[in-house]
Amino acid sequence: MAFPLSQSDKFKELSSRMSEPFKLIGDLKSQGHKMAGVLCTYVPEEVIMAGGFSPIRLVTGASNSTSQMHKLHANYCSYAKSCAAAAIEGKFGDLDALIGATSCVPKIRLFEAWNYYKPTPFNFIVDTPRTMSEKGFELYRDELVDLFGKLKEQSKVEAGDAELKDAIQKVNKLREVLRKFAALRQEDNIVLGGSEMHTITLAAQTLPKDEAIETLNEILDEAKSMEGKKPAKRLIFSGSIAETNQIYDMIETNCQAAIVADDECIGSRYYEGPVNLDDGASPIDAIANRYLSGRMPCSRDFGVEKRIDNIKQLYKDYRADGVLHFSLKFCDLYQYDAPVIRRALIEAEIPLNLIEVDDPSGGLGPERTRLEAFLEML
Amino acid sequence: MIVVGIDSGSLSTDAVVLDENRKVLGKSVVRTGASNVKASESALEEALNAAGIKKADVGYVLSTGYGRNGLDFSDAQVTEITCHARGAHFLFPGTRTVIDIGGQDSKAIKVSEKGKVLDFAMNDKCAAGTGRFLEVMARTLEVELDDMGEQSLKSTNEVTVSSMCTVFAESEVVSLVAAGHPKEDIIRGLHKAISERTIALASRVGNEPEITFTGGVAKNKGMVAELEKKLNVKLNIFEDPQIVGAIGAGLIALERAQKAAAAS
Numbered sequence: 001m002a003f004p005l006s007q008s009d010k011f012k013e014l015s016s017r018m019s020e021p022f023k024l025i026g027d028l029k030s031q032g033h034k035m036a037g038v039l040c041t042y043v044p045e046e047v048i049m050a051g052g053f054s055p056i057r058l059v060t061g062a063s064n065s066t067s068q069m070h071k072l073h074a075n076y077c078s079y080a081k082s083c084a085a086a087a088i089e090g091k092f093g094d095l096d097a098l099i100g101a102t103s104c105v106p107k108i109r110l111f112e113a114w115n116y117y118k119p120t121p122f123n124f125i126v127d128t129p130r131t132m133s134e135k136g137f138e139l140y141r142d143e144l145v146d147l148f149g150k151l152k153e154q155s156k157v158e159a160g161d162a163e164l165k166d167a168i169q170k171v172n173k174l175r176e177v178l179r180k181f182a183a184l185r186q187e188d189n190i191v192l193g194g195s196e197m198h199t200i201t202l203a204a205q206t207l208p209k210d211e212a213i214e215t216l217n218e219i220l221d222e223a224k225s226m227e228g229k230k231p232a233k234r235l236i237f238s239g240s241i242a243e244t245n246q247i248y249d250m251i252e253t254n255c256q257a258a259i260v261a262d263d264e265c266i267g268s269r270y271y272e273g274p275v276n277l278d279d280g281a282s283p284i285d286a287i288a289n290r291y292l293s294g295r296m297p298c299s300r301d302f303g304v305e306k307r308i309d310n311i312k313q314l315y316k317d318y319r320a321d322g323v324l325h326f327s328l329k330f331c332d333l334y335q336y337d338a339p340v341i342r343r344a345l346i347e348a349e350i351p352l353n354l355i356e357v358d359d360p361s362g363g364l365g366p367e368r369t370r371l372e373a374f375l376e377m378l
Numbered sequence: 379m380i381v382v383g384i385d386s387g388s389l390s391t392d393a394v395v396l397d398e399n400r401k402v403l404g405k406s407v408v409r410t411g412a413s414n415v416k417a418s419e420s421a422l423e424e425a426l427n428a429a430g431i432k433k434a435d436v437g438y439v440l441s442t443g444y445g446r447n448g449l450d451f452s453d454a455q456v457t458e459i460t461c462h463a464r465g466a467h468f469l470f471p472g473t474r475t476v477i478d479i480g481g482q483d484s485k486a487i488k489v490s491e492k493g494k495v496l497d498f499a500m501n502d503k504c505a506a507g508t509g510r511f512l513e514v515m516a517r518t519l520e521v522e523l524d525d526m527g528e529q530s531l532k533s534t535n536e537v538t539v540s541s542m543c544t545v546f547a548e549s550e551v552v553s554l555v556a557a558g559h560p561k562e563d564i565i566r567g568l569h570k571a572i573s574e575r576t577i578a579l580a581s582r583v584g585n586e587p588e589i590t591f592t593g594g595v596a597k598n599k600g601m602v603a604e605l606e607k608k609l610n611v612k613l614n615i616f617e618d619p620q621i622v623g624a625i626g627a628g629l630i631a632l633e634r635a636q637k638a639a640a641a642s
Contacts, residue, residue, distance in 0.1 A: 365444050366483070370500060373459035377495045 001245070002252040004226045005192040010219050015199045017207075021059050022086070024206060025093050028054065033208065034155060036097035037120070039083070039107055041269045041298070042128045043099045044287050046171050047144055049209070050163035051151025053097055057205035057266070059243050060086045062360045071113050072106070077328035078358040079241045080106035087114045097122040097154065099147070103300055104333055122154040131302050132292045141288040148284065164283035168275045170209050177216045178204055178271035181223065185260045186318055189228030194237055194259025194267075195248035201267050231258030233375055236314045238263040238307065238341075239326030239355075240299070240334045246360040247326065255371055260318040263296055263310055264326070272296060299333040307337065308344045315350055321378045322351035324371075329358050351378055380431055381438045381635055383627025384418050385458060386410060386445030389481025389509065390594065391417040393425035394624040395436075396632055400468070404429025405621055414445025422451070438638075440631035442623055456630055458623045459487055459498050465626030466590040467493030470614040474586040477576060477605070477613075478623070479595035481509040486580040499582040506544045507575035509595050515568050518548050519561055526565055530600025533566035535559075547571070566600065573604035580609075590614040592622040 005011050017024060029035055036053035038045070048055040064078050065085035072084050086092050087110075098120040100111035108125070115123050126143045129136030152159055181200055184191055192200075200219070204212050235251065237259045242248065243266070251257050262268050273294035275286050296310045297303065311323055325341055327334035338354055345352040353374035357367055379398040384391065387410060395404040406424035410417040418441065426433060441452040442461040458478075466476045467489055476487040484507055488497040505511055516523040537559050541547035547568070554564050572595075580589075589611055595601055596619035606613055616622055 366500065369444070369457050369459070373457040373495065373498060376457055376460045377498075 001195050001249065002256070003190060003193045003196055003229055003258070005196045005219070005223050008219065008222050008226075010215070010222065011196065011199070014203050014215065014219070018199050018202050019061060021061050021206065022091050022093065025056060025095065028056070028208065029093060034096045036099055036122075036151075037092060037095045038099055038205075039111065040101040040103045041265055042101040042103060042291055043126055044144060044291050045205075046164060046167040046275065046287050047148050047284070048097075048099060048151065049167040049170070050159050051148055052155030052157035052159065053151060054208055055099075055205075057202070057270075058083060058092065059202065059206075059266075060091070062244050062246065064358055064360050068113075071117065072109050075330050076106040076109070077240070077330050078361075079243050079328060080110045082243070084110050084113055088117045090118065095120050097124075097151070099124050099126070101126040101128045103128065103298070104331075106330075122150070124150060128300075129292070130300060132297065137288060137292060140292055141285055144284050144288055161283050164287070165277065168277060168283060168287065170213070172274045174204050174209055174213050174216070175271040175274060177213060177220060180220055181216075182261065182268065182271070184223060185258075187228055189230045190258060190260065191223045191226045191228045193231070193248065193252045194262060195245040195252050197259075197262070198242060198245045198248055198266060201270055205266070205270055231256065231260075233257040233321045233378055234260045234319060236261050236263070236311060236318065236320045236323045237267075237326060238311050238323060240328050240331045241265040241359070242267070242326065243359045247355070247357060250368060251324070251371055254368060255375055257375055259324075260320060261314045263307065263314065265298060269295060269298060299331075299337045304337045304340050308341055311341065311345070312348055312350065322353065322374065324353050324355055324374075326355045326357075329356055379437050379632065379635055379639070380435050381440070381628055381631035382422060382425065382436050383461070383624040383629070383631055384421060384439065384441045384443075384446075384449070384452065385461065385621070385623035385627055386414045386418050386421075386441060386443040386449070387458075387480055387623075388444055388483075390620065391421045391443070391445065392621045392624040393418075393421035394621055394628045395425050395429040395431055396625075396628040398632065398636070400629060400632065402625070403431060405618070405624070407620055410445065415449060418445065418449050419451075438631040438635035440627045440634070442627045454631070454634060456627065459485060459500075460495055461623045461626030461630065462592055463487045463489045463495045463626065464493050464629050465622040465624070466592055466614070466616075468625065468629055469616050469622065470588060470590050472588040473590040473614060475580060475583065475589045477580050477589060477591050478593040479508060479572075479576060479591075479601070480593040484508055484576060484579060484593075486576075486583045488583040488586065497583045499579050501575070501579050504543065506542055506547065507572045507579075509593070511544045511547070511572060512568070512595065512598070514544055514548055515551060515565070518551050519555070519565065521561065521565070524597075526569075527598035527600035527602075529562045530566040530569045530598075531603060532562040533560075535563045537563040537567035539564070539567045539571045566604075569598075569600045569604045572601060573608055576605065577608055585609065587611050588614055590616075590622075592616065592619045594620045596620075
């Protein structure tokens, strides 16, 4: 938390709430929300909301727990292992639903193990295609129709296109606020870095939408009136899941660099791209379209060229000095892409550093040395 | 102008005293032990004694290595990657790749003609392929660490040590001894294993000659022989390969001190 926004009282309060994810679920449940835990950005919040539930992206705080690793597989990322431990040990409390996606093998196994050992009243895994083709779109859209129907059955609500449109408008509004925060980082002097942005995007995915829109708009107004700070180096952060701010803090607090843009799961993949109702598509079609093709895909998509082009564009637009490619340990998807991205960026003469860590990780020495050595190179 | 470079690593802390002509006036290597601060202070004192210089006459101290932070007498900290590149390039201006095998990690660094870091790769996930690996095996085989290289060169038969992990390799070595394999053959097998891992690491940055080999393990003739054979090049090795990082730190210290003096 190295940038001016972290000094704001409102921001500090938000950050404090984000640091206790289990407590947040408990609080929201006691306020009467029907909580649907979400495991992946390919799970559409709008469908969940129209279906009578409150979506909440699941994170475990700084747990990095391996206590239930034997129920999964040792070669899974820290996100899967931590969620499994929290789930099976009951730390997520009484979630009313669990919605996953076929993002990757660890998440599928996590979903299965969770439902085996500690079943939620309702669970659904969205079959998500690997390539964003016409067939893929149809598969995904049909999954969403199915999900919507089953959610309504479970929550006993009557809902249709009108409710979907309401949800779409609400989430679009929220994404818009986040994009405004992101745009502030194009300046030379920045008010927020990757660490602050992480807290803000996590808040958007965990708080009830109305509250998130109100609170984040207030913080945005504050941010606009603050004096920015010039970072020593500007970096693009592209990668899998940064569950906590730890990796951002390591870069920004210790090394005086700043993440000025990201291409990461809890970050831009959440807020990039609105659901577009303008061309008269049905709400479900529009939602499916946005989630599959309306934003940068994660590495599960076979088209790595899209990621490469996006990284190059961000590097240019945000006037960066270098790129950090981040993967959690054991994240095969990101590690398969890494050599291809590396070759492309070497050709484009864009400095790149590959980081592979648990999140959070205990070994600060080697990671910090790598980051500092990379910055010394720039 | 007198400067000091300190490389505080996980196993040893090395200090080098340089004058403005980049001449090494004194040096020291001490065991880091439990306190990088105490070890750095000892290393500094020993190096200054060896140089015949008083602490008050030192113009700039730059520290590197895992223990580089938290030294109150250090004016700046730079990673050992940058320092090794600079040190190796100073000693061997044709250096385009540095392979550093230290106590607990190994690094490969791609270096420009000017001694700048172009790319690097670190192995810090596991100790197999580092000085620690050799220490453990020397103890298991009851051989002096310094003799491991010589023993390896006496080997006449191929023995393969296949375990990826230092601890499991130790068990494997015990089995090989029990099966009657001569010590020299086992030791050569261990060196082969390290060299394979090292070359895999170095290949990530391209292995462009000239290749300079630094770190304590560069004193091991057996390792040098294995690497030269596999890489098909003659390696550059400084007479005191352990202090290359500290020399690099000293050179950067000198640059910064001279810059500061010019600016005032």
